[in-house]
Amino acid sequence: MSVLAAPDAAPDAVPARTLRLELTGPERAAIRQLAGELAGTAPALLDDHDWLAEARRLSCRLPLRLLEGLRELRQDSGRGLFVLAGLPIDVGTLPNTPTVAGSVERLPRLPAAVAMLLGQQLGEVVAYRDEKQGALVQNVVPVSSLAHTQSNAGSVQLELHNENAFHPHRPDLIGLLCLRTDHEGRAGTLVASIRDALALLTEDELALLRAPRFVTEAPPSFGAGGATEPHPLLGGSPTDPDIRVDFNATAGLDDEAGGAMAGLGAALLASASSLVLRPGEMVFIDNRLVVHGRTDFTPRYDGRDRWLHRIYVHLDSRRSAGSRTGRGPVLI
Numbered sequence: 001m002s003v004l005a006a007p008d009a010a011p012d013a014v015p016a017r018t019l020r021l022e023l024t025g026p027e028r029a030a031i032r033q034l035a036g037e038l039a040g041t042a043p044a045l046l047d048d049h050d051w052l053a054e055a056r057r058l059s060c061r062l063p064l065r066l067l068e069g070l071r072e073l074r075q076d077s078g079r080g081l082f083v084l085a086g087l088p089i090d091v092g093t094l095p096n097t098p099t100v101a102g103s104v105e106r107l108p109r110l111p112a113a114v115a116m117l118l119g120q121q122l123g124e125v126v127a128y129r130d131e132k133q134g135a136l137v138q139n140v141v142p143v144s145s146l147a148h149t150q151s152n153a154g155s156v157q158l159e160l161h162n163e164n165a166f167h168p169h170r171p172d173l174i175g176l177l178c179l180r181t182d183h184e185g186r187a188g189t190l191v192a193s194i195r196d197a198l199a200l201l202t203e204d205e206l207a208l209l210r211a212p213r214f215v216t217e218a219p220p221s222f223g224a225g226g227a228t229e230p231h232p233l234l235g236g237s238p239t240d241p242d243i244r245v246d247f248n249a250t251a252g253l254d255d256e257a258g259g260a261m262a263g264l265g266a267a268l269l270a271s272a273s274s275l276v277l278r279p280g281e282m283v284f285i286d287n288r289l290v291v292h293g294r295t296d297f298t299p300r301y302d303g304r305d306r307w308l309h310r311i312y313v314h315l316d317s318r319r320s321a322g323s324r325t326g327r328g329p330v331l332i
């Protein structure tokens with residue numbers, strides 16, 4: 001089902017109560033130094049267990065204001081967004097934007113090492129075996145053959161969704177670090193919090209949304225298909241619920257449920273904002289409270305297109321122990 005409509009929010013309108021941190025020059029230098037130390041750690045492979053342990057250890061030396069912000073994000077009273085600006089990515093040394101499907105980072109170049117330092121301090125960076133080869137740092141780039149798809153390689157508007165909404169162990173948080181904007185500087189990451197949308201829903205809609213009357217399909221990025229058991233779209237606290245929906249992959253089991261889902265989509269779009277990330281900016285999104293999507297844009301496939309690194313974070317990795325291979329960070 002579709003809830004697409006151009007949100008009214010102006011690009012770059014950072015939603016109210018969003019945690020935001022602009023790093024200073026000395027803070028940026030300190031992060032670059034840590035990332036350099038990490039990049040030099042053998043075997044210098046992002047998915048290696050010893051390297052990940054070093055990322056976790058070095059992340060404890062991130063600048064204090066950054067540690068405070070990450071700690072604040074883990075506390076659950078906010079809006080579920082943390083926007084950071086001024087991270088070191090050395091724009092001048094970046095290679096071309098990848099143009100192929102499924103592209104991932106395996107080597108700890110500066111931006112990937114920075115994303116891993118932040119993610120490993122926030123919680124445990126995880127990936128899914130069936131998505132992007134289980135790589136911990138994934139590239140979000142436009143791919144010509146996928147331009148019209150509802151995937152992060154597309155360039156049509158991407159509908160609001162919880163990340164991997166179908167998965168029992170979906171990420172608690174997702175991080176998106178911008179290396180390059182799109183040519184026109186208008187592609188925005190759409191974000192909408194259930195905390196804002198809740199007041200726009202009627203009691204009847206809320207009752208339907210709390211009932212297990214919806215199913216969600218696995219997205220195309222996961223090789224295998226299959227739908228979930230019936231689940232509610234709102235769970236947990238009645239006054240401060242978690243949300244679980246993908247407007248491209250979730251369906252109501254009957255007309256009544258479908259109508260409530262349409263109401264939820266309208267309420268979320270009415271409270272959505274568009275974050276146009278600039279190089280060196282990163283947003284962390286709480287995947288329990290905030291759905292995200294992306295505006296449309298026009299790629300050129302010329303090596304200078306929009307490029308984000310994406311990571312997934314779990315705050316309690318014990319919960320997914322039964323779905324992980326060995327004690328590693330990759331879930332089945």
Ligand SMILES: O=C(O)CCC(=O)C(=O)O
Pocket residue numbers: 140152158163176188189190292293294308310
């Ligand atoms: O491109 C974006 O800003 C977000 C895309 C997305 O939904 C994702 O990578 O999970």
Ligand SMILES: [Fe+2]
Pocket residue numbers: 152161162163292
């Ligand atoms: Fe997403």
